[in-house]
Amino acid sequence: MFKQIYYKIKSYFPSKYGIQASNDLQSVLSHGGIEIEIKHVKDETGSYYVAKSINLSKKHILTSGETLTELEQNIKDAIFTAFQVPEYYCNIAI
Numbered sequence: 001m002f003k004q005i006y007y008k009i010k011s012y013f014p015s016k017y018g019i020q021a022s023n024d025l026q027s028v029l030s031h032g033g034i035e036i037e038i039k040h041v042k043d044e045t046g047s048y049y050v051a052k053s054i055n056l057s058k059k060h061i062l063t064s065g066e067t068l069t070e071l072e073q074n075i076k077d078a079i080f081t082a083f084q085v086p087e088y089y090c091n092i093a094i
Contacts, residue, residue, distance in 0.1 A: 018086045025083040034061070036075060051075050059083070 028034060035055040041048055049071045053061035063078040065071030080090045 015086070018089050021083055021085045022089050025079070025085055028056070028083075034079060036061070038071070051078075053082075056082075 032055070034053055036051050037054050038049055038051045041050055046066075048064050048066050049068060050064045051062070051071055051074070053059070059082045061075070061078045061082050063071070063074040065074045076090075080087075
C-alpha cells in the first residue's frame, strides 16, 4: 500500500513581501528611528515595564515585560510585528 505524505516547506529565500517589509523598517530606522517611551508600572497585578512608540504616525507599538531584559526582547519583536517583517528575516538575539 502506498502512503502519501505531504510536507509544507517554509521558504527562506527572500520574497518580495519580506524584502519590502524589511526595507520599510530600515527606512524608518535610517530617518530618525523609533522613539520608545518606557514606564515602570506597579499595581495590584505586580510590577512590570510598558513600552510605547511615540513618533510613528501610521503604526503603534505597545508591549510590556516583567524585567528590562524581557522588555527589550519584546520591543524588538513588537517592532518586527508592526512592520510585518517575516520571522526568518529577524535576528532578535542581536
